[in-house]
Amino acid sequence: MRQIFLDTETTGLSAENGDRVIEIGCVELLHRKLTGNNLHFYLNPERDSHEDALRVHGITNEFLKDKPKFGEVVDQFLEYIEGAEVIIHNAPFDIGFLNKELELQGRPRFTTFVDGITDTLVMAKEMFPGKRNSLDSLCDRLEVDNSGRTLHGALLDAELLADVYINMTRGQDALLMEVESNDEQSRTTERVDLSSYQLPVIVATEQEMSQHDDVLTQLDKSSGGKTVWRNLQNSVA
Incomplete structure (x- = not known):
């Protein structure tokens, strides 16, 4: 199963009012293992960032002047995410911005290209009701090292999100044993038959x-x- 962890940084909070994407970070997970096949763009939004947004991500207008526009990387971006499950923290925000960028290029909506979208904020609220569930809070709760996150950055945040997700879903994998031969291109998967096991019943205290x-x-x-x-x-x- 191919999963892409995605994060964006933007010039502000409202795509409908003209704010644009300035950074996209994607991290690939294949069969719950990081592949290193990541994707990262800084983008020229052709407008200035709001002061509040600049304080969050620290990406200056001057830095972005010589970066490609979204239309110059859209094909590469869509090819990368095609057919994957995309995992985002607070997905409506990022998807709203990506939909607007695709609309400006005359392209279909983001969901057209992917196999599905998982929102880790929704997952966290179900797992930890009544608690703070920002990415930083989840890193602290799940003991994911985020000491390098002084400012928001799309690629770093996508990497942290991958670690958070793996910790949140640990123990939920199917009871499968993957047996790998010396030939990297040859893999077999064996199901474990549990019918012969007598599982102990542990009564709660x-x-x-x-x-x-x-x-x-x-x-x-x-x-x-x-x-x-x-x-x-x-x-x-």
């Missing part, structure tokens, strides 16, 4: 039950009382 109940209470608050597990408990009782 009182402390674990109490912690579980606290989590359900938080989910009740964030979902307006729609927690499925709580509803099942009530119906059984």
